[in-house]
Amino acid sequence: MRIHLLDGRYRILKVLNDGEKEKIYLAEDANLPSSRFIVRQLRSSSSNPQALTILHRLFASKTATLEKLGQENDQIQKLIAYFEENEEFYIVHEFIPGNPLTNEIIQGKPLSEDQVINLLSEILQILVIVHSYGIIHRDIKPANIIRRESDQKLVLVDFGILNEAITNTVDHLEYMPIEQINDNVKYNSDIYALGIVAIAALLGLSENEISKLRSQKNRLTGEIVWWNKNLKVNRKLAIVLNKMVRFDYRKRYQYATEVLDDLKKIANVEHEQQKQHQKKLLLVLTGVASCIAIGVGVWQLRLPKPVSDAQQTLYQKGLNKYATGNYEGAVEDLNQVIQSDPQNALAYNKRGDAYYRLGDYEQAQADSSQAILLNPQDGNAYFDRGFALSGLGKYKEAIADYTQAIKLNSEDAYAYYGRGLARAQLKDNKGAIGDFSKAIALKPQYTEAYLQRGILRRRLRQRLEAIKDFDTIIKINPSDAKAYYQRGLTQSINNQKHAALKDYTDAININPKYIEAYLNRGDVYSDLGNKVEATEDYNTILQIDPKFIAAYIHRGIHRFSFGDYKGAIEDYTEALQLDPNDVAAYNNRGNAYLELGNKKAANQDYSRAIAINGNNALAYYNRGVIRTKQKNKQGAIADFKKAAKLFQQRGEKDSYQDAQREIAILQNKSAPAKNSRPKSGKTEKN
Known part of the structure; x- marks a missing residue:
């Protein structure tokens, strides 16, 4: 007879309590028989599928925070894992003898x-x-x-x-x-x-x-x-x-x-006795230090400065403000703590966290450095400084700090994750995937590590492996909108458009203001010829954020695709009013002007795009098209050559071959096939 294992892993040894709302077991890990855990089975009061989905999201968010909290202090019971089985919620805690x-x-x-x-x-x-x-x-x-x-x-x-x-x-x-x-x-x-x-x-x-x-x-x-x-x-x-x-x-x-x-x-009274004891200890140590100081200079004895009641209260208020998202208020309180006690490493550490949340990475780095100076064994301070350095684009220095944090605590999944992010920025893809994988091994429910590993695998064209990572996140937390969105992007690249539509829709249902999901779903609808649905998605984005430039660009491309060139020009012009240096808007508006026969305006837009970004291959290619139509043969050849070089550098083989073909035609090296000449420029998405 096969014994059922909870989550395929936990073997029940004993029922400790069987109540109406929860059942508590003593269990062991089937892979580690000597281990002992407390497993709590929480019985939901609802059987409604939608209610269960909401409960799962809430449950996952609460347990994730408690998991981190248990790692912070050994007097808080550690949360080992959590899972759902047969519409029942389970929590696995450490067993405390x-x-x-x-x-x-x-x-x-x-x-x-x-x-x-x-x-x-x-x-x-x-x-x-x-x-x-x-x-x-x-x-x-x-x-x-x-x-x-x-x-x-x-x-x-x-x-x-x-x-x-x-x-x-x-x-x-x-x-x-x-x-x-x-x-x-x-x-x-x-x-x-x-x-x-x-x-x-x-x-x-x-x-x-x-x-x-x-x-x-x-x-x-x-x-x-x-x-x-x-x-x-x-x-x-x-x-x-x-x-x-x-x-x-x-x-x-x-x-x-x-x-x-x-x-x-x-x-x-007890405190006074402790103070007297400390004074005696200070006298003894000072005496010893005086002896040592003879012939070698002054010996400085430094005892920990006791934290005053007012400082402790102020520090706690700062922590509470930080926990509620009031980072400015947290900084103000922690400033006062540090002013009265410049040796308070914890206050520097937490103030650095608050500055990081406010986007002041330089100050966050400075505070973390001070915390490290005061306590060189504080792995969390190295971890915090690593994130601050990453925010400043100093990825090599960040990697060094994460590595030091790992040396101080080899079980710190978050430090591996941070180092993985920094390595990915430096294109150390193998190292980054290794770090994300290590973080996952230490913390199997670490959804952010799965997410970043999946994104990196997709960039490396390991699309099936990427989808597996996103699938795992969704299994852990079916309400993680980012996982559906990233899986949708991967499905879209694989040309699985209907699967991508479903994923984007799931992401939007979870987060109705997920702008990027609307944008990509609109693009898929547009590719499938669903004119109305695509337009609705782009319009929805602009209702949420009227200044979201990409929505104007993508709606312009959509309008262009079914011949609404004037509408496309309106969208690109709107984008340029928000950002006068948007190369994609100039490039695409030039294409729309070209379709309407306004060669002069098209040429001006392509030239403006090149002036802003001299390495924009599409703008050179498109200006080559317009110069060809204007009978400017030498100018067109020069533009196509520049475009070909840039396309080749970027590994865009099809566009490179298009540019080479145009050069060959203009140099009379081969005769153009019927209808082979480009009628319009290439479109660019920002």
């Missing part, structure tokens, strides 16, 4: 204040990172906090963002604030849930008792009543917990860093 916090928060056995503060501090530090990625956990509870067996650190698991994306339902209301129940989740919804966990730990309450506690609210304020004067709890800690679980999220702590700041104030 250890015990959930439910084993520590036991009814009738309260934890000490120090234990609760340590618990809060550790989880809040994880939430700082989680929230900086724009993610809200949504399901913080004792069962989702594991104390890892290997180092006794707390690990945050099972992000509720995935459950809600698929099932659209919520559970465990005892830890959930009112705004989340009303589907208006905020970052500080996680703070509320953690506050409830802390209260349960401090009082030794079970989940059932927490449910009852939530019902014991102040009738006037709606706040939870859990603390009284008879309860021996540090008053300052009680104030912090009360602020964490305020009913109105606007009156609650807004950021995890704010809670951490107040917890530090409670532990002032």
Whole structure:
């Protein structure tokens, strides 16, 4: 009997939980029997095909972000893979040997204040990172906090963002604030849930008792009543917990860093002791350094500068602004952090990311360089500088940085991907494909790596392999519009026009403002003689973006194809008003003027195209045509020779042979066949 493997890979060892909305398995990789994973099967509340497609897209986007987040911090459960099978969604997580916090928060056995503060501090530090990625956990509870067996650190698991994306339902209301129940989740919804966990730990309450506690609210304020004067709890800690679980999220702590700041104030005595210890250590080290300095100069001792509460809060605000796309605001906040602490490598790193997003590659490079100077072992800083250098066109330097990032972390799929992009720019096609393939091997769901490898394979005329890459992306994420578009381009090159039409249409259905897909679908319609459909696509582009020059050029070519030369001239003229140096518009308008018998205007347009770009083969060829008609034999021969040379350099054999034939005819080396002379110029697409 054959054992079914999930995704053809994961063998179920044990069912850990079988609930209404999800089923959880302990599994192993059939190829690595010693491995252990947690596989969660999320059951969708919808069977509608369109709804499932939307859910798949949402699911893929959420899991991709969580995958990167797990790589950022080892106290966040790593997401290994995700897939869909029989209209069910599956997530594969790392298995973390250890015990959930439910084993520590036991009814009738309260934890000490120090234990609760340590618990809060550790989880809040994880939430700082989680929230900086724009993610809200949504399901913080004792069962989702594991104390890892290997180092006794707390690990945050099972992000509720995935459950809600698929099932659209919520559970465990005892830890959930009112705004989340009303589907208006905020970052500080996680703070509320953690506050409830802390209260349960401090009082030794079970989940059932927490449910009852939530019902014991102040009738006037709606706040939870859990603390009284008879309860021996540090008053300052009680104030912090009360602020964490305020009913109105606007009156609650807004950021995890704010809670951490107040917890530090409670532990002032401990901090003072640490400071005294550091002073003693400094004295000892300074003494040693003084001895060493004799005869060899001054020994400089540099201890890490502690980050102030205000700096930490400001840094977190900068991260939050970055996560929401407010890059200018992020730069402003991080500027202040750096001004007060010029040694803050993380602030330089993140500010560099923000500058990169703003297109200021020089400043992004400078910030990454400073981060590297402060921390030469920071692979992420080399990675960031690599992208900045690529933005500046310094691809060799970028490759060196990506290589250094890989040396520091050989499992960094993103560094291989970035190096592949840079190598492709330098025409190192073999190296680029190798890097994209390595990125895929490390991260099998890495759709961007498949996309770039597919594009490069198409350029190398490996079209079947390119289509396989695009097929793989669509299998991973059926809502990836770029994959359909790129596959459509490949199908079109293969002269599979109807297949290309379908792909472009799928891309447009996913992204109704996908201008490039409309443009190429319009071209295919035009080639097939579908006059109305092609015109509609070009018109749609100009409704989306009236300044998209290529739409005017392509609509002009389409109009020219069925004899609307005046309409074509209008389109090319419109393109030239937007860009007076558009060579294709001059070239093609010259062709339209030629068809209307206006040789003078045609000659002017071809000459203008040549003046702008002296290596434009089509313009020379077309001017050769007009000069032939004007009986300017020597001028025509000169133009055709120039065109032939340029066509040959570009490897355009058919056009090269056309130009050579015209030269032979003009030099009377062969007689022209009937109807062999060109009646019009060659058309150019920009």
